[in-house]
Amino acid sequence: MSESHMDIKETNILDGLHLSAIAKYQQNSNHLSCLGLVDQVAQVLIEKILNGDIKGGSRLNEEHLKNEFGISRTPLREAFRILDKNGLVEVRPRKGVFVKSITKKDIQDNFPVRANLEGLAAALAYPNLTKTDIQQMEEALQLMRQSAQNNDFYAYTGNHKDFHEIFIHSSKNAVLIGMLNTLRMHTLWHRYTFQYYQQDFEESLALHQQILDLFKSRNTPLTELETLVRHHIEIAMDPFLTAMDKLENASD
Amino acid sequence: MSESHMDIKETNILDGLHLSAIAKYQQNSNHLSCLGLVDQVAQVLIEKILNGDIKGGSRLNEEHLKNEFGISRTPLREAFRILDKNGLVEVRPRKGVFVKSITKKDIQDNFPVRANLEGLAAALAYPNLTKTDIQQMEEALQLMRQSAQNNDFYAYTGNHKDFHEIFIHSSKNAVLIGMLNTLRMHTLWHRYTFQYYQQDFEESLALHQQILDLFKSRNTPLTELETLVRHHIEIAMDPFLTAMDKLENASD
DNA sequence: CAAGGATTGACTGTCGACAATTTAGTTGTC
């Protein structure tokens, strides 16, 4: 912590840790700078937003962030465009970039689309699934059970994510994978809320076991698989919405 | 038409019209510059790519484009990010930005996803449809018939686009609308190919009439509507692929 | 003559500064 001159109020969006980290990587290692300073900055900002360190609705001030990161405004502005591409911020010309805050409407719009696309992904993946894929999903489901037993909601979310990503990836449809990445990022936006989101593990686990069984079975009708996957996401929306409600009311 | 000074070689990626147009707008009118120079440049580039004026695979040289537009590289680079967001180019760090060229795999990935999402859009739109919506779709279908009679493939594509956009918009799902915009842009990428794309008007017209009938009917089951819309896009893929084949072979 | 390395040229990445615009605060008038 060489920044001794910073009595930074915690109103600062970014703490000093990441900026020095970036500066170090920038100087020392070449291969990381090959990844592009822009992408590094974007990655840090994405993390910050997803973890809730940067609150929704807040404005990303170029001048401040420039100083925080110790870089110029040019790569910063391009990083903003990446955030925009991922739907995390809104770029209002001559006004600045604003972190989007998730509303109920966003969730109500997001879930049906994601449900549909993951259903499609499952159907497309079914003929492609290897033994390794099945095995990995079984492992993921096992970890989900374990996390549920420990009442570790955060870990559960991670395992759940792994489970889904396996068959999404096996769909081998680049367009689909890209869109689901974006959609899932939106949902994970308030990932931290999941820590307080008392999910009904029983139902969720049963459904995922059911899905896995369909994947494992030889002659599963594609429509049945697609419908089930789609359904299991659709019914997850209402609990999510009520969880949002609780959190909103709690912060009042 | 005040641009009388353009004897610009067509080897230029961009002709002089747009750049001078941009410069003019930039000076004269405020409300257009409020739209942001970046967005203007992006819009022009998108048009160029969609119309095929900029070939797929070609590299967008910042230095050249800078001179063409008469602007600096900063807004240009940000415009590139917008193109990237729309999936029209690929940004390779330290290499440059390359216009994506559509492959068969892209089409094979794109159509199923779009079919699924438009099916969902139709189902979501059904309860929201107003008399005006129905009427506009009838008009669009009528224009489609007219264009078909004139063998005007280009106009047909436009009318067809209008027809779809009506119910897509009526889904009132912002996420869905955004994704379909991107997906449809990809398909329209080689919009000019449609001029040579000898579509089977009969089947297409019949299907759209069928869809419109389901929209008009009071008690259409949502699944039936969704399946039909989805199906009518899925079956459009193969003719599109063969059309691509022909075009490829023709250009050899 | 061929292969490997150095060199040069072109291009992208980054930066600091200036210009334009918005916003907030202040002053003046009705």
Add this chain to the structure above:
DNA sequence: GACAACTAAATTGTCGACAGTCAATCCTTG
């Protein structure tokens, strides 16, 4: 006392320049 116009500070938009990197070409050497 309230509203409007003006002013000033803050912030975004744009630009030209420099630095670093990649690639192709040319030269050297075996």
